[in-house]
Amino acid sequence: MRRGTNLPRVGDFNQMVVLDQIRRAADGVSRVEISRSTGLSLQTVSNIAARLVTRGLVVEGERRVEGRGKPPRMLRLDPRGAYALGVHVDPVVVTAVLVDLDGERVERRRIATPTGPAALVDAVAAATRTMLEAADVPREAVLGLGVAAPGPIDMANGLVIHPPLLEGWSEVPLRDALAEATGFGVILEKDVSAAMVAELWRGNRMLRGTSIFVYVGFGIAAAVAHDGELFAGSSRNAGEIGHLMVDGDGPPCDCGNRGCIGVSAAPATLVAQAVARGVLDPSTPQGSPGELDAALTRVCAAAADGDARAAEILRTAARRVARGITTVADLVDADAVVLGGPSWERLAPAFIRGIRAELAEHATLREMHPVEVLGSAVGEDVGAIGAASLVLDDTFTPRPSGLVASVTRPAGP
Ligand SMILES: [Zn+2]
Incomplete structure (x- = not known):
């Protein structure tokens, strides 16, 4: 098991900056506008945009007339270009969701919380499989799995310490267990922090x-x-x-x-x-x-x-x-x-x-x-959507160091 590695990146820092600009522009944004707001050269922005279009994360929209010259084509996020999984662990119910790049819920499963961490890991792995099948989403299109659990959490080791009311839970290595069971990179975060990220992402x-x-x-x-x-x-x-x-x-x-x-x-x-x-x-x-x-x-x-x-x-x-x-x-x-x-x-x-x-x-x-x-603007699934939003946030938000310490991926074959 490798530690401290990141979720699959969508490119270097500049690429994340460009993707972030596109994500935040509800009506699309032109290459010239991105160049102006980021300070990157127009050539750099064009090269990055071409890569993002090829990868299916960004689509070219209509031309928008502004001033003289040939109207530029608007760039937009393709919501179905990639997906994220999110799981909220609560003493009563475990909620699992599949969201698209806009953070929009595509699938949801609610399971009465199984007794003990091993049963929970199995149930979550099964839920992720059935959601991907139901939505016809290939595994390669999934950026990762976010998990929201009761705090406090040992972020360095991915441990849920001793959540009240969860029987049989003490220093559970939930992050690595879920990475192994699902095959996805996993981010583990406190439920309330995940919920806040959901609100930031959606509201x-x-x-x-x-x-x-x-x-x-x-x-x-x-x-x-x-x-x-x-x-x-x-x-x-x-x-x-x-x-x-x-x-x-x-x-x-x-x-x-x-x-x-x-x-x-x-x-x-x-x-x-x-x-x-x-x-x-x-x-x-x-x-x-x-x-x-x-x-x-x-x-x-x-x-x-x-x-x-x-x-x-x-x-x-x-x-x-x-x-x-x-x-x-x-x-x-x-x-x-x-x-x-x-x-x-x-x-x-x-x-x-x-x-x-x-x-x-x-x-x-x-x-x-x-x-x-x-x-909450997100509603009753805020914990699970927040968990998925952590993955989107880590993928999209250009920052020198994000949630890296709380991330793990399973070792390759
Ligand atoms: Zn007290």
């Missing part, structure tokens, strides 16, 4: 300024991006805000404190409160992540149907989460907060107004600029 408004992604699932984590780049931290594990204390009278946490942000909105907490207040029957199964998830859905449904006790439980949780988000938003001087993750769609109706109000009334920086609060 243009977040490419500028400072934004936070808040991942709401069995735990709560955050990712920060500035000017379209994820802030990863020194071990690529930035954003572990789960034990940020938001209410000294809040529910007890495993860490020994009370009212940490993570436990305040954890499915187990909300379900236990719902049972205590008679929203759910005491016999409600709560043993497994899947049972807790199903019970959380019922609490949210009860609140939506007008159950005042359920609504109060969610309102209190929202207030606690909002307090933590306000602190993080002030810490990084954020313009936007985006929320997503496995529990978000269900909690959003009860949460989003409270979070907006808390930021508008209590953020220290509220007088400097407003903070926009949004639901």
Whole structure:
């Protein structure tokens, strides 16, 4: 097994710069425009463009009349020129997707999370095979496989350390196991960071300024991006805000404190409160992540149907989460907060107004600029699409060193 090698490159740095320009131009871009904006000579740009067209990554569009002379031909990305695979590992469900070069989902598989890492690796390998068959995409057209898993992650060795609620998981070499099982180069990243990259890749408004992604699932984590780049931290594990204390009278946490942000909105907490207040029957199964998830859905449904006790439980949780988000938003001087993750769609109706109000009334920086609060633009597959986006991001974004340390490829035959 070779280590630290990169995904298959689409060419040298200049080629990535040109490809990046083409990707960002929704209506196509001419060779002259690329030359002007990159500082590369027109001849260099033309040579690179010819190579990209030959490889099927770029197509020549219509001529656009601008000024005198022969109108130039516009260059565009060919969305079906290459593909990326993405997998999101969550305690309840594993989601696998195949996306095209635009990050558009082509295929999706959802599998109840198998017990133990070996079964999960087999299930993911099978899902990638069936997706490629269903979409009639040859293996050679796939740039790589991105994997989003609960943090923290040992990026140097590709290990998922000890994710809560995943039975039998401790220092699992998930990156190398998946590379071996699928034959693709693999990038492993924290779920929240992958989700942020998905938003950066799909949601243009977040490419500028400072934004936070808040991942709401069995735990709560955050990712920060500035000017379209994820802030990863020194071990690529930035954003572990789960034990940020938001209410000294809040529910007890495993860490020994009370009212940490993570436990305040954890499915187990909300379900236990719902049972205590008679929203759910005491016999409600709560043993497994899947049972807790199903019970959380019922609490949210009860609140939506007008159950005042359920609504109060969610309102209190929202207030606690909002307090933590306000602190993080002030810490990084954020313009936007985006929320997503496995529990978000269900909690959003009860949460989003409270979070907006808390930021508008209590953020220290509220007088400097407003903070926009949004639901994920990518939706419920944000983890898996984010994982695939990591591959696209590593392929397209010209930077001296990207996610190289977290990448591996299987050894050749
Ligand atoms: Zn705690």
